[in-house]
Amino acid sequence: KAGVTQTPRYLIKTRGQQVTLSCSPISGHRSVSWYQQTPGQGLQFLFEYFSETQRNKGNFPGRFSGRQFSNSRSEMNVSTLELGDSALYLCASWTGSNTEAFFGQGTRLTVV
Amino acid sequence: GQNIDQPTEMTATEGAIVQINCTYQTSGFNGLFWYQQHAGEAPTFLSYNVLDGLEEKGRFSSFLSRSKGYSYLLLKELQMKDSASYLCAVPPNNNDMRFGAGTRLTVKP
Numbered sequence: 313k314a315g316v317t318q319t320p321r322y323l324i325k326t327r328g329q330q331v332t333l334s335c336s337p338i339s340g341h342r343s344v345s346w347y348q349q350t351p352g353q354g355l356q357f358l359f360e361y362f363s364e365t366q367r368n369k370g371n372f373p374g375r376f377s378g379r380q381f382s383n384s385r386s387e388m389n390v391s392t393l394e395l396g397d398s399a400l401y402l403c404a405s406w407t408g409s410n411t412e413a414f415f416g417q418g419t420r421l422t423v424v
Numbered sequence: 425g426q427n428i429d430q431p432t433e434m435t436a437t438e439g440a441i442v443q444i445n446c447t448y449q450t451s452g453f454n455g456l457f458w459y460q461q462h463a464g465e466a467p468t469f470l471s472y473n474v475l476d477g478l479e480e481k482g483r484f485s486s487f488l489s490r491s492k493g494y495s496y497l498l499l500k501e502l503q504m505k506d507s508a509s510y511l512c513a514v515p516p517n518n519n520d521m522r523f524g525a526g527t528r529l530t531v532k533p
Binding site (some may be wrong): 347360367404406411414416417 | 465520
């Protein structure tokens with residue numbers, strides 16, 4: 313069965329712009345979580361969606377937002393990009409019970 | 425709140441054994457996960473502990489002590505391909521997966 317798919321894989325944006333990243337979870341998985349990974353900070357939790365509802369949110373500013381659609385696909389949006397937003401953005405899907413999460417390959421965002 | 429601590433970096437020799445520790449403080453506990461992440465790749469699942477004790481899976485073993493808020497990942501017969509980051513994750517509930525910053529392991533010949 314297909315894994316978690318994230319698009320695009322690479323992205324270059326300019327400061328002040330906004331960006332939308334997409335994540336298609338494994339079929340049947342209704343929970344999608346987003347993470348930001350930078351060399352200095354490790355894997356930081358952004359938010360988690362289940363059945364189109366945001367259930368948890370990490371400590372990120374309001375410029376970071378997301379949503380989930382009825383088919384469980386999720387998008388995250390970052391507005392007014394800053395240089396510090398340059399990172400690998402990973403999404404993971406899971407069934408929501410005590411099982412492992414499966415990660416996509418990530419979107420590497422570079423803000424210049 | 426939640427706090428997960430792991431050593432930042434470790435180095436070991438091919439063929440040796442290495443133990444990567446993880447200590448945590450969480451508002452809730454739904455098991456502890458270990459993931460492996462090679463540079464430039466997505467994290468992949470290694471192990472899951474929900475009860476105290478040692479879980480062995482081939483060259484990798486994971487230990488949990490809930491009363492001490494402590495876990496370790498033990499890697500035996502190290503191979504060069506084991507050079508990666510190892511992430512400890514402790515979900516406070518069923519709704520999200522919180523990770524430590526990870527331990528970057530370098531295996532040298």
